[in-house]
Amino acid sequence: MKFSVASAAVAALGLASTVSSASIERRKATDPIVVKGSKFFHKNSGDQFFMKGVAYQADLSGVDASKLKPGQQFVDPLADVAGCTRDIPLLQALNTNLIRVYAIDTTKSHDTCMKMLVDAGIYVIADLSEPGLSVNRDAPIWDHHLYERYASVIDELQKYDNVMGFFAGNEVTNNKTNTDASPFVKASVRDMKAYIKKKGYRQIPVGYATNDDEEIRDQIVDYFSCGPTEDSVDFWGYNIYSWCGQSTLQLSGWDKRTEEYQDYNVPVFFAEYGCNEVQPRKFSEVGALYGSVMSPVFSGGIVYMYFEEANNYGLVSVTSGKATKLPDYGFLQTALAKATPSSVALNAYRPTNTAVRACPTQDSVWNAATNLPPTPDQNLCNCLQSQLSCVPAANLKEESYAAIYGYVCGALGNGGCNGIATDGNTGSYGSYSMCDAEIRLGWALNQYYLSQNSAATACDFDGQARVVTTSAMNSTCSTQVQAAGGTAGKILAGGSSTSSGSKSDSSPKPNAGMTLSAPAAVQSLAILAGAFIAGVFLL
Template identity: 50%
Template sequence: MKATTMLALAGTAIAADMPSITMKGSKFFYPNGTQFFMKGVAYQREYTGGSHSTRATGSSKQYTDPLSDKKTCERDIPLLAELGTNTIRTYAIDPDANHDDCMKLLQQHNIYVVSDLSEPQTSINRDQPAWNLHLYERYTKVIDAMSKYPNVIGFFAGNEVSNNATNTPASAYVKAAVRDSKAYIKKNSKRWMGVGYAANDDKAIRAEMADYFNCGNSDESIDFWGYNIYSWCGTNTMKGSGYSDQVDFFKDYNVPVFFAEYGCNEPSGAEGRIFQETEALYSKEMTDVFSGGIVYMFHQEANDYGLVKIDGDKASKMKNFGALKKQVLKADPKGVSQNDYKPSGKARSCPAIGKAWKAASGLPPSPDKDLCDCMMKSLECTIDSDLDEKSYGELFGNICAHNNPACAGIAAKPELGNYGAYGMCKPDQQLAYVLDSYYKKNGKTAKACAWKGAKLQSASSVSGECQKRIDAAEKTNKDVASATSAISPSKTGSGDKDNAAIRGAPATGLAIGAAALAGAVFAL
């Protein structure tokens, strides 16, 4: 994918540059070598219609970009500064909007940004996970939109996608998003910006989650780990809240760890919060390991976690606003200088596959528009241009039932780390591939392309590099029919088009069906 002009201008600020944050080992640093600790607040109104990590695709935008309205930012950013905030987290920004005014105001108040890359309708769905061109285009557009601002620390590739032991396969797709987002930044940006993940605090998988996203090649692993934790409620202690256990667990982690969300509202709701945990978070007992945290959340909503009530254009500070302000302003964490700091942490080992964990180290392939386009040119049986997307699921289900080898190219088996070559293409391209594969495996008879919504066409001439890459992908897809264990990485071409992430998938238990593929379409 080509970098946009915006990303090419990364590092050119719209105002006097704030010093950009960098990372060394498990710490964040200012350019002068002083350690940076987040004193953060989550800054975004709640999504309409529910959790963004389980939303299906709809037709209307279900979020409001918090950094695209100058008037709103002029009202809210001084309040954030009053709290002692030096970092905000945004959950969904519109990459087509103009953020100059709000980002300038944030710079004027010395506030950094960490932003999620997804949005409610374009995110990795824990129930029907995918990592494909549609998602990749969204993620890279957000990177393009935000990279020119020096006060952007980095991005989250996912938020609580795998949130219990039943949906851990989805983490493979998020880690693939981490890998490809990091590669995009490395190729196109002039400065470091991190890509991390924000996890919930589920006892059954929290260790496996932290290990999985940190294990393996550094090009694939997270740059920082965000932890959404609400275990310290009211008056508590390091031991009683479990904070001491977290310090012990992460003490040898090799990338920065911080609370991506915190601020329990039990037992008395938002107004009962005293933020005793904030004092603990910036104490010596925690700052050797944790790099601060982000309080959830600025806006008072139905979930009752707010610091500020919004009534029309008016913002009113709540009681717990003062409680947080008191704790943050007195917090004075003592860090280490960058020159004196000698990182000692090591990457974790990948978790074993078992009852509680079903995502292997092998990842889904990187989205590759050129390969998908090459494949589409080679098809003799394809989808009719009039076919409604709502019909995709039925067609997928009819053809791919009973582990049909025609579907091997889009199959997935996360517990083995095996994936077909074309699972990263857009849904219409995947369906076209399946139709053509079925047609060719059934003798190219007219009946084999007689599905409702399918049509015969004359394949375009494909040669050279394009054919070479299709042949390599087909070799991978042939392995799908017989593999019963992890398959060694293969390549779909040469040079910059290499895709070593593509792997085969076993014929038994292909993760394809009417519900899964329909979900993949509508979760984009």
């Protein structure tokens, strides 16, 4: 879609006032961003990079329903050429040099939008997940399905020099009740960093974005930054909304946050900011963020957000394909134009804050094991699948998995499903817990089938399971499966671990805390046993 004449004229006026700085940024947009110590730099010019970012992704409520496919959960902003044509001039006029996108469709082309962003001097930082494909704080799992999703985003975007980083998670652990999800997110950081290296891609950093929960804010940053460099984040994003209206460093607590991160060993920035309790937002916090106190510590930030939606955070309202600037837009434009953070050149910078943080102690507030889940291994999972005699029926819907788990694992009794169970508190993971959901369910069905002496009636479940013929394993498969504990599997003490003062009991605790993960439904073994007693199926 095209601009209206009026909006095009307004955009042109905005561009005219920033043509000098914009032309400089356009030259730098093909200059990859690199990490050195706790700062970002342009690789070739050596100039320090400060984010002047905007979150850029509309939710489905603002999209014409006629343009959505059945089941579509998001619209990829980097594949929407009409949207990019409309919005990128407005982003450039806003003095933006970066956008954050929360989900992309890896089957679509992003060449046109990415080229327009390059020409406008705008970089991209992208989340690796998508709705329905991320580590779920209430049902954490790190399996091959998620691995493939995250890797596919990297495969698609790594070719663009203006992609500066990837988020492996966003506010997954958001309070003390779900800290056990963090080992799974950290495992995804580890594996995506290894994937980038294995594929020979340029060194694109992988990080995490956290919320501002006062009970866990210290522990979570330490957790994701401790241990081997291969496992820890390359940058840290902070979603913070404590500066509202005409606040100050002290009233907002930003002075304390600055003190807390002054010795942090990787770049830190505000991955989302822009409190809207006072409207219009005049963005007085921008002067503080890029000022003399904060800019030596923080590498800028990303304002939430571009599109006006029901939550009233928008800079721009889009109706029938036309963009209208809201009052917040003008205030942010003025504030960013005045932002002149003090900087240092790449070659002159000598990092002094290089110490790795100690892992947090496990206690009643923070209870995440330092042992991480294993790296998903599809070859091993395929080998396992070839040995399963009882498997899910063809085209069985994932919504049915939880009930079957309930019956089967309850019937198998204590520890019967530990081969696919997980526990982020103790750092104990079943050797096949990283396989896809269908293979995990097949494993459970097969264990039950074998426990019933392979009786035909033990592999039916009202037509939801079927008996198949297994195939002979080659020597490689045989070795892998045996190392994983045979087809029954075993408890692993984590894919990697960190030596620290923290306590992490990796001994298995059958039926006490180990968790089974199925899409949209994860049940503790105690609950599963209850489902068995209730008699979900007639055999």
